Amino acid sequence: MIFDRKNIDNDGLITFYKKLLLPRLVEEKMLILLRQGRISKWFSGIGQEAIAVGSTLAMQPDEYILPMHRNLGVFTARNIPISRLMAQWQGKMSGFTRGRDRSFHFGTQEYKIVGMISHLGPQLALADGIALADKLSGQQKVTLVYTGEGATSEGDFHEALNIAAVWDLPVIFLVENNGYALSTPTNEQYRCEALADRAIGYGIEGRRINGNNILEVYDTVNELAQDMRRKPRPALLECMTFRMRGHEEASGTKYVPQHLFEEWRQHDPLDNFEQYLLDEQVLRKEWVPYLREEFTKLIDIEIEKVFNEPDIVPHAQTELNSVYRTYHKPEPKPYEVLSGKRYIDAISDGLRQSMRKYSNLVIMGQDIAEYGGAFKITQGFVEEFGKERVRNTPICESGIVGAAMGLALNGYKAVVEMQFADFVSSGFNQVVNNLAKTYYRWGQHVDVVIRMPTGAGTGAGPFHSQSNEAWFTKTPGLKVVYPAFPDDAKGLLMSAIEDPNPVMYFEHKYLYRSTTGNVPDDDHYVEIGKANIVRKGTKASIITYGLGVHWAMEYADNHPEQSIEILDLRSLQPWDKEAVEKTVMKTSKVLILHEDTLTSGFGGELAAYIGEHLFKYLDAPVMRCGSLDTPIPMNKALEDQFLAKARLEEFMARLLSF
Structure with missing residues (x-):
């Protein structure tokens, strides 16, 4: 393995070594605890630490990183205390999710990290939305998101890369290619020689590097990030590595040929970097056991501190109160001016007035810009608000819902128009598993409204006329509204946009032009949850x-x-x-x-x-x-x-x- 220090001084190299050593020692401790029966599950990243550590060190502290479940080095390199991480893994109240989720399934605005959900692919589109928010606000920042070679087979991968390419979003899509998606080898996952070659199909840059070389990872991510901050665009980075343990410890490694372990053991990222520093006389041999001992003591203290914390005492009302974020609802006020409006015009009114009220509100959907949407609700919006805030999207419902969530994570409000409510099935996972559960899991509100043109009466058949509101009423974390009259259509839409929780807003297509009523001309709010x-x-x-x-x-x-x-x-x-x-x-x-x-x-x-x-x-x-x-x-x-x-x-x- 060839290391090129470039302009990194000795202190910098020692810092890199410490950052690489710490997650390895934490991993080794977790394996001991697993054998002792003190923990129940562990996803090991041993052998892959250089990717997480090197790429994280290349990012600025206030830039978002979206890691996977084998990226402990992201969290330690961002200096999250081991005790907080252990509390998360053990389901303690002091963990990031207060016992409501496990592993790295959490986010933290304090450290600008947004963790994954078990479906693997959805966080890629979240990175798009985060990067879009930075781009719209003029921030010269880059977003880094990880995925595995197995997850590149998912539709979410394609959608996220395509959106980022079309919108020139500064996202580094980092693929950790460790050879196996659980037990499925790469030759059963894809036929291209290199996953980085897929970048050509999206019209973006693709690179393949040695993921076990911490300096190569750092240099590549640093170079890309510096250039992308000046010239926003996405890039696909494939980091070649190997998983030295099972997918998780219980699954074992019998499906992996033994010779691969022998070969990759020679490419261990920590051992090789340590030997390089010793050869360069940057690191002294006697320092190595000293550093290991110091880290081991720290890890033991931090971990035992968590084991001594009391177990969570469940309170049903506490859990119920944690599903939605509370907020101050707008005070009702008398309305002096009312105008006769159709149902469709009331929706358009509410959307337009919300766009004027919130400069950080972005609406997205297919054909909603110059065309004005399939039902012309956003006609004229581009002329007033511009294409940055009224965004035509590729046909990719999952990616766009994910991007809307990313916008919300980074301080924006988002409204997504489903061209027809029926099409939301293509984005179902993002809605019910990401939007709906995020606040309950780690306290992050998700300020997204999904407009759902719904219902029958126009002879449009099985894929344009379904009433699918019940898909969502059983999902804790979502709010669902369904107005019948123009004044409620405006009032509920403006309330939905005001609300920091995700709202499914059903609007009946048959009522668009068949129903008229008096609607307040001013801002109008109807309280969600009131019949x-x-x-x-x-x-x-x-x-x-x-x-x-x-x-x-x-x-x-x-x-x-x-x-x-x-x-x-x-x-x-x-x-x-x-x-x-x-x-x-x-x-x-x-x-x-x-x-x-x-x-x-x-x-x-x-x-x-x-x-x-x-x-x-x-x-x-x-x-x-x-x-x-x-x-x-x-x-x-x-x-x-x-x-x-x-x-x-x-x-x-x-x-x-x-």
Whole structure:
């Protein structure tokens, strides 16, 4: 192994050595603790430390790094105390996630580190968003994100690199190629000779280097970063290395030919660098045991300190209170000027006024810039706010949701437009596992709104007409809103953008141009989680939302003698239990109506709650009226039959007959 110190002085080289030695000794201690049964699991990075340490030392302290689970050297090189790391690994209250997650599945704004989730690929797009925030704010910074050779097979890898290339984002995508994705060797993962060659397909620079040479890693990352700060653009860096332990210790290494261990042991990053420093007389031989002893003492003290910390005592309310970040909601105010607006115009109004209010708000989506979006909601926005803040995106829902999260991590607000709500399935993992869980896991709010043009009535078929709100109402950490009227459409959108938590904002396509109402011209906020009685009655209640509200109103208009009360939920997560309780206690007969399919639709949750908590007030069984349990068809007659509206008369007659 050839080392080139370039202009690094002796003190600098000693610093590099110490930074390389510390994570190795921590790893060795963890393996001892594992054999002793004092810890239960460990992902070892022994043999790969030069990548984490060398690349981290090349970054500025205030630049973000997004590591993987074998990158202990990132955390130690950023000087995170061993006790904090151990507390994280042991699930102690003093850990970064307070026992809510394990390993390196956490982030810390203090040290500018954002950890991975187990799905491996999603953090790549987060790096795009972080870098975009730096670029928009004029910061000359670079973001470093790691992945493994196995994860380069994931769609998230392609999407993130493509976005970074198209937007000229200063991201170094570092691939640790250690030969195996758990047990699957590279020849079963990809056919290209070098992963760095994939850079050509994205129109970006790609390099392949010796990942076990700490100076080569440092020099390469330092050179790239310095140039990228001046001229923002992405780069793909493949670091060749080898995993000397199993994927995690329980998996073993029997699937790896023994000769590979013999060969790679000769390329150990610590041993080789240590010998180089001894040969150069930068390091004295007698210093080595002294340094090891000093670090070992420190590690032992830090680790035992954590073992002596008390175990977490669970409190259910504490956990429930940690799912969403609380914030000061805007005070309601009287509105002097109201204008008649269509549902679609109210949404556009709320979005435009929020863009004016927040200079750090960015909206992203397919065709939303000059074209104005598939439904023209953002028409004219580019002329007012510019293409930096109104961003056309490649067709890559996962990457864009991830980039929105990265923006939020780096101090921005983001609104993502799904061209159709159906397409969110391509970004599902980012929504339910990254956006939703981040605040609960490590206390970082994620200020993202995803606009979801949804619903039927236009004969658009199975992939443009689904009602998929129930996919998200069961996911803790997400808020879900679904306005039925123009004033609520504006008020809930502005509240969603104000809210620091991720919000799924469902807007019904059929209502865009068919529904008109008076809407405040000024900033307008409707509190998330508050339902609204749109019609008072005494004989029965219809609890509904979205287009279902209009079906219910039409039914009540056709049956004035029945005195039907209609409760528009407006918000599905959180939902207004108090309002539901009041209407049930008032009328004693309840029908829950929604456009979604009947089975596992959100109405099932409402019915269960009413049956469990309000049974004594009921004069009839709780009825649910939902759409057929089939995919939604395209043909108009079939679509009409599918929708819950087709059975509303029948179900109400059955309810009122009790």
